Amino acid sequence: MNNKKTTNVLTLGFALFAMFFGAGNLLLPPLIGLGVGSNYLVAMIAFGLTGILLPFTGILSIVYSGDSFNDLGNRINKYLSGILGTIIMICIGPLIAIPRTAATTFEVGVKPFFPELNPMWGSVIFFAITLVLAIRPSKVVDVIGNYLTPVLLVLLALLIVMGIVNPTADFLPSDLTMVQSFSKGFVEGYQTLDVLASVIFAGIIITAARDKGYTDTKSKSQIVIISGLLSTTCLLFVYGGLIYLGATSGEANPDITRAELLIEISRNILGHYGLVAIGLCMAFACLTTSIALTSAVGTFFSQLTNGKLSYTVLVVICTLISFGLSILGVDDIINFAYPPLAFVYPIVITLVIYIVLFGKIIKSKAPYVGALLASTVIATLGLLKLLGYFDEATLTNLNKIPFFEYDLGWIVPSVIGFILGLIYEKFSSK
Template identity: 75%
Template sequence: MEKKKLSNILTLGFALFAMFFGAGNLLLPPLIGVQVGSNFLMAMIAFGLTGILLPFTGILSVIQSGDSFNDLGNRVNKNIAVILGTIIMICIGPLIAIPRTAATTFEVGLKPFFPELNPFWGSLAFFVVTLVLAIRPSKVVDVIGNYLTPVLLILLAFLILVGIVNPVEALETSKFTMMESFSLGFIEGYQTLDVLASVIFAGIIISAAKAKGYNDTKSKTEVTIISGALSAICLLFVYGGLIYLGATSGITDTAIKRSDLLIQISTNLLGHYGLLAIGLCMAFACLTTAISLTSAVGSFFSELFNKKVGYTAVVIACTVISFGLSIKGVDEIINFAYPPLAFIYPIVITLVLYIVLFGKTIKDKAPYIGAIIASTIIGTLGLFKLLGLFSESTIKTLNHIPFFEYDLGWIVPSIIGFGLGFLLKKK
């Protein structure tokens, strides 16, 4: 592989890793480890499915369909693409993901060093930097890939290796069954929002690859896929390491705040230097994600409104809304996020999986629409369940749907919907 191509792949791969690796990706794995203990490998596999494999599949689905999420959505229905794209951008943008990055940076990166600092000022400083760097989208990928990510990876790798070589405590026997550990890891992976982000980030990476001269389909696809694989390898190492650190932390309080858990683990391993290292990791991880997400929101909505609303105006609006919500704190944002994610995730996973598995052989739209309708119904039922709108008897009835009690009820209905759509179209 020529030197220039290798350099471009490293830049794009590290940029994609940093885009994915934000607040939730650093906070969620340690608590999973605390909960599952000796079953950490099973939880790691499950978390890797929704946090790594499915996001990589999301990138593949966009590549197979064209250059952006709109091309992917249009494989099913133009109107569905607009509606689904809007919901995704709101979730990974100003409603959940971006505010969470600022709140996490404050709780882990600033509060331990400045206990009296008001979250208002911490978030304000965070979003000023985000706005300045996101306002010029052409520079986003290179700034993240060349400068911010290498520092982040070095710091995380050092912390994880110390925890592996010299664990605080031995693994304790898990109170969870293997299936419960798998379900926990799988569902917690929803909170990374990476499957939702992958179908948007794919367009950013493809555009960056084309800007570097990879304009034909073959070279563009090759560079994007290798870059995605590089980011997946980095994520696997970091997620697995953080889950293991949680499992060997000696902490048994599963009600501990996620940010406090991360601070305690890093302090136990490296003392004051650990606190400094995790603070820097959090700042870099959250900043890179916030920049890329803000840029993606700006591009999406400016194009949706046919440039009648400019990119800069959307970016400013996104930043202001995110700033207002970020002051609520990490745990409140994460708890708020569960219901909308329980609704949207099955739909996006269904779209991504079926396009990758059957997109080259089945061109008709009916099977994909059937699968998405089925997943939407299950997603709605899951949303109502989380909101407490169902009685216990209704929930027991719904649990007859395969895997519904593990929040994976969309799997079998989506297969049935896909099959019915295929047969109806054929007839």
């Protein structure tokens, strides 16, 4: 690999890592570690599936389908990319992810130093920077990959390595079984929103690769996949380290918030400097994600409306809505986010996995439609369960669906739907 290609891989890979690694990615792993204690390895594997492997699979699904999420959705149905893409963009954009980045930055990076400061002013500064840097999408990847991410990685590596070398306490005992610990890690990975984001971020990275001269399909796919592998390696190190720090934190307060736990871990490991380090980590992690997501929202809806809504106008609207919701606070945003994410995640995961596994050998649409319909039905039932619409008798019957009680009930039905789609396609073709 020549020097220019190496530089491009580092820029694109670090940019992709920083896009993925935002508010939830820094806050969620320590609390998972605290919850599962000595079962941290199982939870780490499960969280890695939804937080690392599936996002990488999402990138592959776009690479195999074309240049953007529209190309992926159009393989199934011409309306799918617009409908599902809109739901995804609202979730990873102004409704959940972007407000959470600002709220997290304030609670972890600002509030410990300025406890009397109104969170509104922290959000004003945060979104002013986001708007300035997102307004020029061509510069997003280079700014994030070349300048912001290296600082973030160095600070995180310092915290994690020091915590592993000198752990605060022994592993906490766990009241959860191995299966429960796995389920907790897997489902908590939904809150990173990275599978949803991956099918959008892939388009940004592909565009950046094309701008750097990788225009033919082979070279473009190669540079994006290598960059994706670099990103996943960084995520694996960071997630594993943060879950370990949570499991060895020695924290006895079961009601501690995510932000408070992260602050406490940083203080125990690095003292007062730990607060400064984690504050900077949070600012860089959240800012890079906020910039990337705001740019993605503007690009997606501008293309969806065929330019009737300009990129600049959409970025401004997205920033204003995100600013308003960010004042709610991190925990309220995360608690609010779980039901919609629990609904949309199984659908996107099904689409991504089946396209990557079978997209090159099965070209017909019916199997994928069958799998998506099955996942959508189960996701709807899961949503109604979370909202409390079912009585005990109904839940008992629904729990007969394999893995439904662990919020993974979409797995087997999607396989059945895919097989039924294949059978239908075979007989209809005859």
